[in-house]
Amino acid sequence: MTAETKTDQTRARLLNAAREVFSQHGFQGATVREICRRAETNVSAVNYHFGSKDGLLAEALNFAQLKALQAANIKADECPEARLHLFIRDFMLMLLDENTPSSQCRIMARELADPTPALDKIVREAIAPLHKFLGELVHAIVGDTVGEAELRRCVHSIFGQCLFYRHSHPVLQRLYPKLRYDSKEINAIAGHIADFSLAGVKRIAGIRNPV
Amino acid sequence: MTAETKTDQTRARLLNAAREVFSQHGFQGATVREICRRAETNVSAVNYHFGSKDGLLAEALNFAQLKALQAANIKADECPEARLHLFIRDFMLMLLDENTPSSQCRIMARELADPTPALDKIVREAIAPLHKFLGELVHAIVGDTVGEAELRRCVHSIFGQCLFYRHSHPVLQRLYPKLRYDSKEINAIAGHIADFSLAGVKRIAGIRNPV
Amino acid sequence: MTAETKTDQTRARLLNAAREVFSQHGFQGATVREICRRAETNVSAVNYHFGSKDGLLAEALNFAQLKALQAANIKADECPEARLHLFIRDFMLMLLDENTPSSQCRIMARELADPTPALDKIVREAIAPLHKFLGELVHAIVGDTVGEAELRRCVHSIFGQCLFYRHSHPVLQRLYPKLRYDSKEINAIAGHIADFSLAGVKRIAGIRNPV
Amino acid sequence: MTAETKTDQTRARLLNAAREVFSQHGFQGATVREICRRAETNVSAVNYHFGSKDGLLAEALNFAQLKALQAANIKADECPEARLHLFIRDFMLMLLDENTPSSQCRIMARELADPTPALDKIVREAIAPLHKFLGELVHAIVGDTVGEAELRRCVHSIFGQCLFYRHSHPVLQRLYPKLRYDSKEINAIAGHIADFSLAGVKRIAGIRNPV
DNA sequence: AATGAATGAGCCTTCATTCAT
DNA sequence: GATGAATGAAGGCTCATTCAT
Numbered sequence: 031m032t033a034e035t036k037t038d039q040t041r042a043r044l045l046n047a048a049r050e051v052f053s054q055h056g057f058q059g060a061t062v063r064e065i066c067r068r069a070e071t072n073v074s075a076v077n078y079h080f081g082s083k084d085g086l087l088a089e090a091l092n093f094a095q096l097k098a099l100q101a102a103n104i105k106a107d108e109c110p111e112a113r114l115h116l117f118i119r120d121f122m123l124m125l126l127d128e129n130t131p132s133s134q135c136r137i138m139a140r141e142l143a144d145p146t147p148a149l150d151k152i153v154r155e156a157i158a159p160l161h162k163f164l165g166e167l168v169h170a171i172v173g174d175t176v177g178e179a180e181l182r183r184c185v186h187s188i189f190g191q192c193l194f195y196r197h198s199h200p201v202l203q204r205l206y207p208k209l210r211y212d213s214k215e216i217n218a219i220a221g222h223i224a225d226f227s228l229a230g231v232k233r234i235a236g237i238r239n240p241v
Numbered sequence: 242m243t244a245e246t247k248t249d250q251t252r253a254r255l256l257n258a259a260r261e262v263f264s265q266h267g268f269q270g271a272t273v274r275e276i277c278r279r280a281e282t283n284v285s286a287v288n289y290h291f292g293s294k295d296g297l298l299a300e301a302l303n304f305a306q307l308k309a310l311q312a313a314n315i316k317a318d319e320c321p322e323a324r325l326h327l328f329i330r331d332f333m334l335m336l337l338d339e340n341t342p343s344s345q346c347r348i349m350a351r352e353l354a355d356p357t358p359a360l361d362k363i364v365r366e367a368i369a370p371l372h373k374f375l376g377e378l379v380h381a382i383v384g385d386t387v388g389e390a391e392l393r394r395c396v397h398s399i400f401g402q403c404l405f406y407r408h409s410h411p412v413l414q415r416l417y418p419k420l421r422y423d424s425k426e427i428n429a430i431a432g433h434i435a436d437f438s439l440a441g442v443k444r445i446a447g448i449r450n451p452v
Numbered sequence: 453m454t455a456e457t458k459t460d461q462t463r464a465r466l467l468n469a470a471r472e473v474f475s476q477h478g479f480q481g482a483t484v485r486e487i488c489r490r491a492e493t494n495v496s497a498v499n500y501h502f503g504s505k506d507g508l509l510a511e512a513l514n515f516a517q518l519k520a521l522q523a524a525n526i527k528a529d530e531c532p533e534a535r536l537h538l539f540i541r542d543f544m545l546m547l548l549d550e551n552t553p554s555s556q557c558r559i560m561a562r563e564l565a566d567p568t569p570a571l572d573k574i575v576r577e578a579i580a581p582l583h584k585f586l587g588e589l590v591h592a593i594v595g596d597t598v599g600e601a602e603l604r605r606c607v608h609s610i611f612g613q614c615l616f617y618r619h620s621h622p623v624l625q626r627l628y629p630k631l632r633y634d635s636k637e638i639n640a641i642a643g644h645i646a647d648f649s650l651a652g653v654k655r656i657a658g659i660r661n662p663v
Numbered sequence: 664m665t666a667e668t669k670t671d672q673t674r675a676r677l678l679n680a681a682r683e684v685f686s687q688h689g690f691q692g693a694t695v696r697e698i699c700r701r702a703e704t705n706v707s708a709v710n711y712h713f714g715s716k717d718g719l720l721a722e723a724l725n726f727a728q729l730k731a732l733q734a735a736n737i738k739a740d741e742c743p744e745a746r747l748h749l750f751i752r753d754f755m756l757m758l759l760d761e762n763t764p765s766s767q768c769r770i771m772a773r774e775l776a777d778p779t780p781a782l783d784k785i786v787r788e789a790i791a792p793l794h795k796f797l798g799e800l801v802h803a804i805v806g807d808t809v810g811e812a813e814l815r816r817c818v819h820s821i822f823g824q825c826l827f828y829r830h831s832h833p834v835l836q837r838l839y840p841k842l843r844y845d846s847k848e849i850n851a852i853a854g855h856i857a858d859f860s861l862a863g864v865k866r867i868a869g870i871r872n873p874v
Numbered sequence: 875a876a877t878g879a880a881t882g883a884g885c886c887t888t889c890a891t892t893c894a895t
Numbered sequence: 896g897a898t899g900a901a902t903g904a905a906g907g908c909t910c911a912t913t914c915a916t
Contacts, residue, residue, distance in 0.1 A: 251879085290880095
């Protein structure tokens with residue numbers, strides 16, 4: 031049924047390998063050779079199929095996972111607070127779960143702090159919608175009681191907490207050598223961030239925060 | 242009275258250049274040659290003064306400033322909540338203030354995943370004490386009502402929010418081209434993070450959060 | 453019929469150049485750049501074809517020729533004394549003959565004092581078998597009359613005499629500016645070493661040495 | 664009593680350190696920094712006192728030890744055969760004894776195969792006299808029965824055997840990991856070379872070689 | 875006279891890319 | 896169309912040497 035040509039298969043293998051390697055080593059740290067080794071093809075293949083390492087990154091980022099996450103969240107028949115919790119949990123799973131290989135999200139996270147030619151595309155197609163999505167979710171929680179700037183900062187506070195566990199992973203590993211991101215730990219972290227943030231946004235909105 | 246030797250001046254120029262380049266390109270993306278070019282010295286200077294690129298990073302992180310920040314905070318005759326606010330503000334000033342360019346510690350250790358003595362030292366001497374400090378400050382606010390793991394996560398939530406503005410700076414620049422980190426903006430951000438976090442930690446501690 | 457690919461040609465040029473440069477400047481003194489310059493290729497070629505400077509040395513030593521030499525000697529239908537003479541002559545030709553420049557194995561491993569995989573491999577694959585071979589040849593001459601340690605020293609004495617002409621070539625050139633290693637001279641040297649050594653090993657074995 | 668100035672002391676320390684390091688690592692492998700570290704002075708001292716690394720080598724080689732060896736040998740009230748044995752033993756001790764630091768002879772041995780600017784001086788002042796000395800000793804044993812070329816080759820055979828143990832040390836260490844150059848082993852080697860060579864030169868001279 | 879600081883040429887190696895089948 | 900071979904720019908670093916006291 032899958033009329034995949036050999037070319038398509040090679041492309042697919044390269045994209046998967048690229049996602050793995052980019053998410054592990056970042057764009058600069060990744061080498062074309064390593065990607066091609068994992069894709070079991072030759073080093074010319076990247077330039078042949080994608081023009082350059084940059085081009086490979088651009089294609090490797092299809093953001094499907096991220097969009098699926100948002101779509102699923104919107105569909106969820108839950109109150110905004112519960113949806114925030116869900117979103118944070120799914121986002122953290124994408125960022126941290128070691129059993130989910132080749133998450134685009136993890137690639138993005140790595141590149142946020144280290145501008146690459148692909149960053150414009152990443153921001154435009156993935157991050158801007160994501161910020162918009164979370165902004166709307168927060169708005170659904172707090173209503174019109176907060177200004178635009180404050181809403182934005184709430185979104186930043188939530189993403190900042192999430193991304194910290196990825197960006198600071200090398201540091202956290204050294205601080206707490208026993209730390210492992212299994213699903214229990216990820217759930218605990220996500221629960222914490224959700225509770226913490228819910229209280230935060232409500233405080234910002236001037237809403238009394240019951241225990 | 243400027244008892245600065247030529248050596249000290251060269252070291253200082255290198256450190257400033259390194260902070261600029263490291264924060265712009267990350268550790269891997271930064272080149273010794275570029276750093277030396279900006280410092281107007283030769284490429285050997287880095288190895289001469291700091292032993293290696295790693296060693297330069299370790300010194301560029303400027304532990305002294307971090308420690309001064311903590312010391313000043315401890316001395317402040319304020320309640321823990323106010324001290325948290327102060328700490329966040331000073332930390333954000335250190336991370337973001339564009340008016341003291343390159344003399345600040347802009348870099349937080351990242352992407353030194355391979356076990357390297359530099360990151361070990363950085364974590365041991367700078368980051369671990371910093372986490373301990375903030376942990377104690379949070380504890381002073383919430384008392385013994387939270388467990389060790391939760392306390393730790395509160396610390397992570399606060400640092401995550403702060404570092405977000407540095408790590409995601411390239412992203413935020415693209416999302417909000419008009420964004421400038423002047424002292425007014427920094428104060429607003431710090432205020433937001435302090436309020437948000439205070440509500441967060443109290444919620445985690447099970448403390449009713451009045452408006 | 454010249455089924456040599458371009459790769460093989462480049463490899464061969466590199467090996468020839470490496471033998472020249474290594475034998476002129478030693479391993480440390482030789483530079484990859486100089487070798488590549490003489491081989492008329494770029495500096496990456498060494499690492500591409502041989503992995504490293506060490507790897508290039510390992511291949512340049514040309515074990516094949518050494519092995520062919522031993523194989524031919526074993527096949528020779530001669531008495532052990534005559535075979536010793538033959539071996540020394542062939543070995544000296546390999547070491548010294550100026551008429552087959554740089555296609556020969558001129559280098560004997562030296563100055564790789566730091567434990568390096570290259571020298572380990574060289575010793576294991578080339579030198580140990582060679583010592584074993586000469587040990588057996590000496591044993592065939594003297595029988596069981598000498599102990600293991602003495603047999604070993606006889607082998608060392610023979611190799612030492614041969615290698616002297618290579619290792620001390622720069623010295624001998626200065627001592628005897630007229631010295632040329634043409635085939636007549638090489639034969640004379642080989643004959644000398646064979647006679648000298650035959651008498652030596654027999655004396656060590658306690659065998660009366662007739663004129 | 665020693666009216667040594669501070670300068671002289673520094674020079675002396677540098678020369679001693681240089682002899683150590685040169686004999687251990689060869690001229691190219693030795694670094695000025697290491698020499699100065701051992702001499703407990705600064706890196707400029709070498710150039711200040713000796714002009715360059717080359718100049719340091721030239722001065723480090725005063726050949727006193729070598730000359731003393733020859734002088735002592737001439738004085739010895741022994742037959743030429745016994746004096747050959749003595750000479751080889753003393754020469755080997757100089758080359759190999761790990762308890763005799765900073766032997767000039769060992770430096771020379773390293774540089775024989777790897778021409779340095781100092782080689783002309785070494786050959787002229789040390790090696791040529793040494794070859795002449797050993798030539799005369801061999802001549803005293805065999806008389807006028809051998810031609811000049813053959814006499815020369817006998818000298819080469821003897822030196823070749825001795826130097827082998829130094830040049831091929833890295834190889835021998837790997838072939839026989841248990842090998843140690845203690846004085847017992849050195850004496851055994853020297854005895855072997857003397858016996859072997861005596862038989863050799865007599866055979867070359869056409870002298871019947873009694874057991 | 876003597877030294878700590880600074881230099882720049884050069885080292886081996888890695889890398890994304892291009893070439894020539 | 897697809898690949899193994901080859902490239903050259905650039906990387907961090909080491910070193911003998913020179914500078915400026």
